[in-house]
Amino acid sequence: MAIVDSWASARAAKQVLTLAHKLLSERGQANSLGLAHDVAGRMAALTPEAWPTVFDRLAADFNPDPAAVLRAAQAYADAPGTETLRALTEASEPPRQELFRRLNRSPGGTATLVRMRRRLLDGLKSHPDWRMVDADLHHLLSSWFNPGFLEMRQVDWNSPAQLLEQIIHHEAVHAIDGWEDLRRRLLPDRRLFAFFHPQLPSEPLIFVEVALLPEMPASIAPLIEKRAEPMPPASYKTAVFYSISNCEPGLRGVSLGNFLIKRVAEHLRRELPRLKLFCTLSPIPGFAAWLQAVRALDDLSHLKRAQRDRAMEALDRVRHHTPAALATPGALEDEALQDDLRRLAAVYLIGQTPLPGGDPVARFHLDNGARLERLNIGGDRSPKGLRQSHGLMVNYLYDLDRIEEHHEAFIQGDIATSRAVAGLL
Template sequence: MAIVDSWTSARAARQVLALARKLLSERGQANSLGLAQELIHRMGALSAEAWPAVFDKLAADFNPEPAAVLRAAQAYADAPGTDTLRVLTELSEPPRQELFRRLNRAPGGTGTLVRMRRRLLDGLKAHPDWRMVDADLLHLLSSWFNPGFLEMRQVDWQSPAQLLEQIIHHEAVHAIDGWDDLRRRLLPDRRLFAFFHPQLPHEPLIFVEVALLPDMPEAIAPLIAKRSEPMPASSFKIAVFYSISNCEPGLRGVSLGNFLIKRVAEHLRRELPRLKVFCTLSPIPGFAAWLQSVQTLDELPGLKPAQRERASESLGRVRQHSATALASPSALEDDTLQEDLRRMAAVYLIAQTPLAGGDPVARFHLDNGARLERLNPAGDRSAKGLKQSHGMMVNYLYDLDRIEQHHEAFTQGEIAAARAVGGLL
């Protein structure tokens, strides 16, 4: 039976590849569309076992012709100009990019390519030669999912049940515990916004959850308590982004979240002019792992000698506790330990973030133009929060008038941080 299944998968892969070559050779637009639709149908029916053969061939057989590219490059070098550059550009582009474009023109093509990349990413580590296929897909998807093409919608309790179910399923930061929990997150003092693509109108690509509050929060539990009472609109002074979740793994690497946060902030500022502060309450998912792995702070740039000495002393005291002890609720009651953890969190976020191994959430918000505003010990007392960050959470401030300035500073390796956080070093 396994032999039959393997033969069937190989045959299906060959058929898909033959149809792909035929689609690339087709000149007529009408025939091209029909072939693309047939190819989309066959790709949708491919088994998981058949896809590696397809990716192998896409990586090996759908590349530019080296000799032709070399001749075109020499022609351009000899006579730089519009015509020689056009020929070089056309010949150096992998044929699989044109294949993906033709697929994208057919109904269902966009979703097919997104799902195709999801499968490819799952096997990329074991098949590094697929990276060139991924690079072409990412290049095209980044254009097709440009925020200018995306629609931002507010999701509320009146949204279709199928959409609400997807929100519950895809929430990746603070799990939604059923319909009652979701309903609380959609009451008037809570908002949820998502990006949608015109070709995937019923599939949220990414969504952000917002709490409207009178003060900047220091703990997540009150924000997601499903039996809490809604606050009156007259108390709304601060908009807090407390969760952002990607729904489509096939779009990894396509910038969506940074544009969504900024667009939501502008929308809320127009709707509720009394909102003056936009911030986050964010996890620090890499903090605990970094604390366990870092051996010395000598190689961290940006720390002055006195700061490095204080941080090294704090690190030494923290490392006297086991990882299990640090992740226990009792650690939250040790004031000395919490002060050391605050200092080490500041070191991690300010000195380590610009480097390899920096916190991914911190990099996202700081690169997005936010400012590191405040550290919150015991901000997340959940088992997950204690394990990944010893309960520590952080507020990032989005000053809409200084976002670009902070973003530019981050690209130069500088962290925009409030004095209260910088003073912990």
Template sequence: MLDELKSAARKVNGARHLRGLLIDCRRLLSERGEANSVAIARDLVARFRELPEDAQSTFFERLSRDFSPDPKAVLQSAQAYAESPSAANLQRLTQLAEPPRQELLRRINRTPGGTGSIVAMRRALLARVNRQPELQAVEADFLHLLSSWFNPGFLQLKRVDWNSPAQLLEQIIHHEAVHQIDGWDDLRRRLQPDRRCFAFFHPQLPDEPLIFVEVALLPTMPEAIAPLIDKASTPLPPSQFKVAAFYSISNCQPGLKGVSLGNFLIKRVAEELKRELPQLKTFCTLSPIPGFARWVRAGAPCEGLAKARAQRLTEALAMVTAACNGEFDRLTHATTLRALAPESAQALLRLAAYYLGWHATAGGGDPVARFHLDNGARLERLDPLGDLSAKGLRQSFGMMVNYLYDLDKVETHHEKFVQGEVAQSRLLSSLL
């Protein structure tokens, strides 16, 4: 009985906050609201934060329904522009076609802390879009505005080192998404002189990193992750810095999902390192292949292959399947992988080459591969037994990959990828 009363009270309270929030939205968009926009926006944000989960869903539904363009007015304006394509008619059509909720978000953004509040709102929205497809237009408006506000011209690149504020260092530990940081000693090693960490910041969120990348300065291209994140390892002297290897990139703001940040970050960092350390000749990654094992288990589907290549893929899959007796879980153990016969190990490499060099261009291709290839990198080398962590074995049977960033060719490689062609080394091409 008590729980029912509490639930009813939450619903009443949520409905009250929702009504007040919608009133604030209309006040903020009114002409009179412009004079008091900061105070109204501040109240609006506070009300949103107090909304229960179900009331937040209702709020986004109301944004979709009540703050969309007027279809009749848009149609009339479009007809007027079709009959007379003047600048005035085009301007009128553009104004009417823009959803009022975009202007609402702009006015929220004017208040102190408004940018962070909108990012937080979008995080809540993203949690609902898949379940409520009618919210996709609202999500498109959020993404459109945030992509403008967080374009590279507004972002600040900063190096993170051991002398950075403790709050920032704690966020680096918390948000590391690729290779978990095991406490302060681990972080200290990742910030030693033969390591670098760079992050993007926005002027409106000066204390919150948006995305950061970790770099190892090495004599050669790395083939395994364990030595790079070994907190007991000895730092290398600058005389051995020949290669800059990007080994982890992590987003810190879920509300900025889909906003292009990482591609600009890697290129900016590469340019920064080249200025600081002219002896660096190679810029590459040591990257995971998170979808590889799942793809193999699904039968290694790969559309559009010529007959000869399809046959080689089929033979490679058959050989790997036979090597583990059809039990792919056996390939998630390092002992099994080390014991593979040379021809079976080569077949596993061939499968990875097809997955990255052909399947990556498909819509369901590996997200890490698509990120780097679309960013202008070249598929350079496969690294069997590169990641023997539980996660690496589960996701990719321990396989990792190096992508090469040739700064003089990234634009050419990007254009090729857009056209469906993967830039890759001869070694990788020979496996297809």
């Protein structure tokens, strides 16, 4: 039976590739659309065993002709101009990209390509030659899922049940404990906004959850307490982005979240002019792992000698505790330990974020133009929060008038930081 299944998978992969070559050779648009629909349908039906063959051939057989690229490059070098540049661009573009464009024109083609990339990413580590296929898909998806093409919608309790089920399923930061929990997160002092694409109108691509509060919060528990009473509208002074979740793994690396947060902030500012503060309450998922891995702080060039010495002393004291002990609620009661952890968290967020291995959440918000505002001891006392960050959480402040300034500073390696956090170094 396994032999039969393997033969069937190989045959299906071969059929898809044969039709893909035929699709690229078609000149008539009508025939091309019908064939693209056939290829997309067959791709959607491929078994997991068939995909490696497809990706191998896409990587090997759909590349530019090196000789043609060389001739076009030499012609452009000899006579730079519109026509020689156009010829060079055409010669150097992988035929894969045109194949993907033709597939995208068919009904359901966009969804097929997004799901294709999801499968591709799953095997990328063990098949590095697939990276050229991923580069083409990423290039095209980044254009097709440009935020200018996306629709932002508010999700509420009256949204279709299928959409609400997807929200529960895809919440990646603070799990939603059933319908009662979701209902609380959709009451008037809580908002949920998502991006949708015209070709995937019923599938959220990414969503952000917002709490409307009197002030900047220091702990996540009250925000996600499903029995908490709603805040009166007159108390809304602060909008807190407390969770952002990607729903489509096939769009990894395509910028969506930063545009969503900015668009939601502008929307809320228009709807609720009394809002004065836009901030996050964010996890530090890489902090505990960094504490266990770091051996020296010499590569953190932003630290002065005295700051580095204080941080190393704190690190030595923290390492007297086992990782298991640091991940228990009891560690939150040790004030000296918490002072050391808070100092080291400031070192990690300010110094490590611009470097490889920096915290992904910090990188997201700081690159998005936020300011590192406040560190909160015991902000997340859940087992996950204690394990990942020893209970610490961060407030990032979104000053809507200085977002671009802070973003440009981050690009140059300079992190916008409040005096309170900078004073922890």
